[in-house]
Amino acid sequence: MADRRSALHAFIVKEMRHILRDRQTLTILLLLPLAMVVLFGYALRNDITDVRLVVIDPTPDYATIALRNRFAGNPRFEIVATSQTPDLAEPLFRRGDADLALAFPPRFAESLSQGVPTRLLLVGDASDPNTGSTMAAYATAVITSYQTEIGATGQAVRIVPQLRMRFNPTLESVNLFVPGLIALVLTLITALMTSISLSREKERGTLEILLVSPLHPWQIILGKVMPYLLLALGNVATALLAAWAVFHVPFRGSLVLLLSASVLYSMVGLSLGVLIAALAPSQRAAMLAALAGTMLPNALLSGMIFPIASLPAWLRMVTYVVPARWFIVIARGIMLKGVGLTYLWKELAVLTVMLVVLLIAAVRSFKPRFA
Amino acid sequence: MTTAIDVRNLTRRFGSFTAVESISFDVRQGEVFGFLGANGAGKTTAIKMLIGLLAPSSGQASVAGFDVSTNPDDVRRHIGYMSQRFSLYEDLTVRENITLYGGIYGLTDSEIRDRGDALIGTLQLGRSSDERVESLPLGWKQKLAFSVAMLHEPAVVFLDEPTGGVDPITRRQFWEMIYTVAERGTTVFVTTHYLDEAEYCDRISIMVDGRIAAMGAPAEVKQRFGAATLDEVFLGLVRPAGVQTPQSA
Structure with a gap:
């Protein structure tokens, strides 16, 4: 049928x-x-692009310029201001015109070449805590990769960023x-x-x-x-x-x-x-x-x-x-x-x-x- | 004449409430049997047991020769059913509804086509056969629903208040359709609230409080209760029980 x-x-x-x-x-x-x-x-998505970065560099030298260039060349970051004093960063944060500040210590290159631990300060806008820590992690990754690169020349280099988060650039x-x-x-x-x-x-x-x-x-x-x-x-x-x-x-x-x-x-x-x-x-x-x-x-x-x-x-x-x-x-x-x-x-x-x-x-x- | 519906002491209880209490009756093949009663008298419960939607608490019933408790599948294959709610699919066309129900009842493609053509011809739906059912007027919908319920040529057809809400002319046409199928040998089991329609039935039964209070040909029933109309009989039976009066015509 x-x-x-x-x-x-x-x-x-x-x-x-x-x-x-x-x-x-x-x-x-x-x-x-x-x-x-x-x-x-x-x-x-959790990943963030266009992190607006303020750089505070009291004594520009070859090392700070090199690191600044890495940030400038990274598509995730946009350097919105560079200054030798910290005063500039505060109003930018308050107005919400900056997300993250990177502060170099004075005589950064000299300190690095002496092989002593060199501190870098990262200040994030943590009004959204998740975004803040993600941005800090991105910045840390840039710093770490710079450190690895100059470390490869044989010098004992130690930059100490606050965050040691594992960063997967393709995440x-x-x-x-x-x-x-x-x-x-x-x-x-x-x-x-x-x-x-x-x-x-x-x-x-x-x-x-x-x-x-x-x-x-x-x-x-x-x-x-x-x-x-x-x-x-x-x-x-x-x-x-x-x-x-x-x-x-x-x-x-x-x-x-x-x-x-x-x-x-x-x-x-x-x-x-x-x-x-x-x-x-x-x-x-x-x-x-x-x-x-x-x-x-x-x-x-x-x-x-x-x-x-x-x-x-x-x-x-x-x-x-x-x-x-x-x-x-x-x-x-x-x-x-x-x-x-x-x-x-x-x-x-x-x-x-x-x-x-x-x-x-x-x-x-x-x-x-x-x- | 063979018996199409045979009901013996059929009872249905819901907890401590007895909706249908030991009713017995039989309906002959080709008979138009009117099943009357006020709302809540137990009509719907009784029908549900006859069409296999509800199991009896006790008693027996057989429909088209099959026991409703032990052979519900065979009962379903041999009956047609049209509920008081419109039972076709509004978003399907007339043709598609016919194809669907023909398919469900196991008709062949050619049977579906031939019977569908005949049905559409009888109802004069030729021009609307490819239109969605929702666009038809209510009276046509009801006639179509009835014809579709008859598509598989069931031995018994159950019509639950089929003429609710339709105009007098359509009701008249509807009853002509009922007579036509009864003449062809189909047993028609119909419930209605319109007592003038009850006069069209070969025999009627009136349910009050879960029991059958009166049964017989309309003339017989009127004579037995000494009433001029079925309306009087109905009200006389229903009022003492304190049940609400029907929306009689």
Whole structure:
């Protein structure tokens, strides 16, 4: 019976039509990963460019000029003023026209050549503490590299900057955000869209018709989630392409493994969406529950923006039940470190357990109230 | 004549509340059976048990020859259902809705095409068949929903207040459609609040407080209660129980 349509097939076609027909939502869903990668990539990055630097150099000599030139030549820094006295720096800071001051001690070159520890003062505008310490770290890196270079001539040179932070000149925070963004987009498509679409059927009464039809609950659920799963995978591809094209985010591991993990993670989200729709009394309630219950933890408790290690202990416990937390570890591992199953099986296992539990709960919640 | 719906001592309790208390009746094949009762009398609960959305607490019911407790899947395949809420997808076209429900009920592509053409012809929807259902007037929507519920030619069709909110002309046309399918042998189980519509039924039952208080052909029921209209019968039965009066026409 080649021309007999299966009930599931008919149902999936209908779902696709709903999705394709709602042009506005579809456009948003398709452009979302692109927009998010670009916005987050530019706006939420931790690295800072255009640090406005004030140089205080009481006795200019060959060493101070050499170091000043390094700052001048570094694209991250812009020297906004140079002075022999410290008086100039203060008003610039106050007006917010300078971010960082570099103060040389008198007779810098002489002190260096004597081989005694030579102190340099770095003063940062720490009204935003994170930005302040990041800028100081950049400056320290410039100084350290200068020190290494002149040290190579054989002289014992010791410049002592206050900060000894390890600095990775290629560190790009966007690399860390992209895996988190993929998780966020997947959650949005799966949990949020599924719960909205399913609770809409519940609200309009069409679900009742479906439950009275020969369709099994699992067919209804499968038919609901399949199109969104496809959409979600498309979005992973878009996010990866955007990250690679705009920010040159590396991809070191296996694409197949990442896509498989994305499918697994999406299915967790889809089950969650079905469960929310089954429990929520209305479409609006389902949407709010999905936003509060999945999107917020995904953004805040997954390690995407705030490192999990920096959370208080009780909140860290909560993160264990946030699926995104595990997915982000997997995605970062694959994309940035290039690791495979050997390192990621634990996270994958956790997601699998979550999926099984949620799936059972979802199908049960959908039994046509046969109590 | 064979029995299409056979209900024996069907009961449904929710905790200590008994929504449906030991009702028994049978409906013959091809009969138009009106299932009446005030809001809260237990009609909806009874229907839900018959269409497999709710398990009975006790008693038996069989629909189209299948037991609702032990064979719910077979029951679902052989019944049609139209709820009081509009049950088609507004953002799909007339054709797409037909294809969807035909597919769900396992019709072949050619069956879906042929029956769809016939349906669209009967309803004179030819020009609108590729328009979204949301653009149709309410009366057409209801007639379309009924026709779609009949697409797989079910043995029994359940209509839950199908004419709520439609104009008198459409109601009339709707009942003509009901007669047509009944003549073809489909059993029609219909609930309504319009007692003039109840007169169109072959037989009716009136539920009060979870029990069937009256049953029979409309003329028989009126005669038994010595009433001129079904309205009188209904009010006489419902008022003593203190249940709210129906929005009768």
